[in-house]
Amino acid sequence: MLRRRVIPCLDVKDGRVVKGTRFVELIDEGDPPELAARYAAEGADELVFLDISAAPEGRGTLLDIVERTARRAFIPLTVGGGVRSVADMRAVLRAGADKVGLNTAAVSDPELIAACAARFGRQAVVVAIDARRRASGVAADREVVWEVVVKGGREATGLDAVAWAIRAAELGAGELLVTSIDRDGTGSGFDTDLLRAISSRVEVPVIASGGAAGPDDFVAAIRDGGADAVLAASIFHRRIHAIAAVKQAMADAGLAVRLASQAVA
Amino acid sequence: MTRARAPRFAIVDYGAGNLVSIEQALTSVGAEVVRVDRGTDVGRSDADALVVPGVGAAGPAMDRLTGHDLVSPILDWIATGRSYLGICLGLQLLFEGSDEDGAETFGVLAGRTRRLEDAPTLPHIGWNQVERSREHEVFTGIAAAADFYFVHSYAGAPRGDSAPAVLATTTHGASFVSAVARGNLVGVQFHPERSGSDGLRFLSNVVGLVAAGSPQRLQTAPASLLA
Numbered sequence: 471m472l473r474r475r476v477i478p479c480l481d482v483k484d485g486r487v488v489k490g491t492r493f494v495e496l497i498d499e500g501d502p503p504e505l506a507a508r509y510a511a512e513g514a515d516e517l518v519f520l521d522i523s524a525a526p527e528g529r530g531t532l533l534d535i536v537e538r539t540a541r542r543a544f545i546p547l548t549v550g551g552g553v554r555s556v557a558d559m560r561a562v563l564r565a566g567a568d569k570v571g572l573n574t575a576a577v578s579d580p581e582l583i584a585a586c587a588a589r590f591g592r593q594a595v596v597v598a599i600d601a602r603r604r605a606s607g608v609a610a611d612r613e614v615v616w617e618v619v620v621k622g623g624r625e626a627t628g629l630d631a632v633a634w635a636i637r638a639a640e641l642g643a644g645e646l647l648v649t650s651i652d653r654d655g656t657g658s659g660f661d662t663d664l665l666r667a668i669s670s671r672v673e674v675p676v677i678a679s680g681g682a683a684g685p686d687d688f689v690a691a692i693r694d695g696g697a698d699a700v701l702a703a704s705i706f707h708r709r710i711h712a713i714a715a716v717k718q719a720m721a722d723a724g725l726a727v728r729l730a731s732q733a734v735a
Numbered sequence: 736m737t738r739a740r741a742p743r744f745a746i747v748d749y750g751a752g753n754l755v756s757i758e759q760a761l762t763s764v765g766a767e768v769v770r771v772d773r774g775t776d777v778g779r780s781d782a783d784a785l786v787v788p789g790v791g792a793a794g795p796a797m798d799r800l801t802g803h804d805l806v807s808p809i810l811d812w813i814a815t816g817r818s819y820l821g822i823c824l825g826l827q828l829l830f831e832g833s834d835e836d837g838a839e840t841f842g843v844l845a846g847r848t849r850r851l852e853d854a855p856t857l858p859h860i861g862w863n864q865v866e867r868s869r870e871h872e873v874f875t876g877i878a879a880a881a882d883f884y885f886v887h888s889y890a891g892a893p894r895g896d897s898a899p900a901v902l903a904t905t906t907h908g909a910s911f912v913s914a915v916a917r918g919n920l921v922g923v924q925f926h927p928e929r930s931g932s933d934g935l936r937f938l939s940n941v942v943g944l945v946a947a948g949s950p951q952r953l954q955t956a957p958a959s960l961l962a
Contacts, residue, residue, distance in 0.1 A: 544934060594791070
């Protein structure tokens with residue numbers, strides 16, 4: 471049976487892992503390949519790097535970090551942030567990433583999703599959607615609406631997040647990484663309504679992001695939100711919860727997870 | 736007398752993406768690794784085994800392999816019974832063709848690459864159990880139904896005389912073939928290079944088998960990596 475995945479996320483800025491609250495107030499959390507290797511050893515099912523460097527030199531550093539990580543952690547690696555073209559994607563994959571996350575660039579140019587999927591296969595294309603609950607506006611079949619925001623949550627787009635998710639999957643996204651900007655960094659739990667609104671309407675796997683505080687939140691993202699995978703940062707970086715403890719809690723709740731490999735003599 | 740050296744694995748580079756992981760994984764279990772990106776380099780590589788990685792659709796992959804003059808050398812390599820490891824697309828290409836885009840592929844194994852049936856999510860992405868249909872040295876030391884990492888929407892469906900090659904199956908909706916072996920040909924739908932310690936163990940077993948088939952080469956991978 472396919473396992474539900476637990477994915478530590480490493481926000482990388484100028485070569486270091488950082489984590490803020492609602493994309494600001496960044497705090498240094500360590501060396502990316504080192505943290506990646508630690509998480510792989512602790513049972514992470516995958517890793518996500520989000521490059522939040524503003525300057526171009528930060529991106530050169532990123533490719534080096536991706537390669538150093540790929541040589542140390544033998545689990546899948548997704549790299550997002552600043553990928554704007556098929557050529558950018560090729561460079562990141564050649565450096566050792568398995569998948570690339572597209573966010574702002576895909577909103578600006580949705581055909582980029584199709585171009586990247588045609589070149590590298592849809593399984594390598596993760597479309598990251600940052601969504602914010604809207605106080606007003608009611609869609610025909612929902613009580614709540616979410617708006618896509620870009621540039622780290624600083625810019626609203628007017629796009630409906632659920633409609634955009636469906637479109638992205640149709641264009642060739644192999645997975646959707648859905649982040650609740652309202653919950654990100656707050657520890658108030660995943661937005662399971664948002665997750666359910668999207669996961670019930672697409673065939674591709676949905677990765678839940680934004681708001682994890684404890685093991686119960688991971689279980690809720692899957693059970694209530696319909697997510698296939700759950701992503702978190704701070705609670706792992708700060709060792710508030712161990713990956714193994716989260717996965718054990720998920721197993722205890724009846725979810726299929728990959729526990730430590732059992733090598734035989 | 737020939738001095739013993741590590742078995743040499745040639746990884747076919749046809750622009751398919753990440754080769755760092757498979758290169759590093761094979762190196763870490765004792766193989767010597769070279770990349771080949773032209774057909775003429777396959778024979779010159781002095782390799783003991785050929786690795787065809789890759790993800791995505793068969794059509795574009797066949798186009799790129801053809802563009803690099805790699806199809807005939809790969810077919811010759813397999814036809815002469817030399818060691819071949821196909822990973823993901825490198826397994827699917829062994830069949831006659833793919834339903835994904837109608838591409839004609841190597842035709843080494845009878846059967847076609849088909850879309851996963853009744854899958855609750857597609858692509859099939861993540862860790863899933865590999866259930867062995869029969870025992871084989873590539874799984875030595877790996878627990879029954881161990882988890883390996885998958886990322887694909889299609890899988891090869893053997894038929895006729897290729898059916899006995901089936902080594903393992905996996906279930907996502909319906910059951911599909913996740914590993915095959917016939918002679919020196921090994922193909923896996925999962926990614927051993929991304930499957931943690933069990934994946935490394937699998938690759939170590941493959942390296943050991945290749946070494947055993949090449950007596951002048953080292954017989955075993957470094958013991959420390961098998962822990």
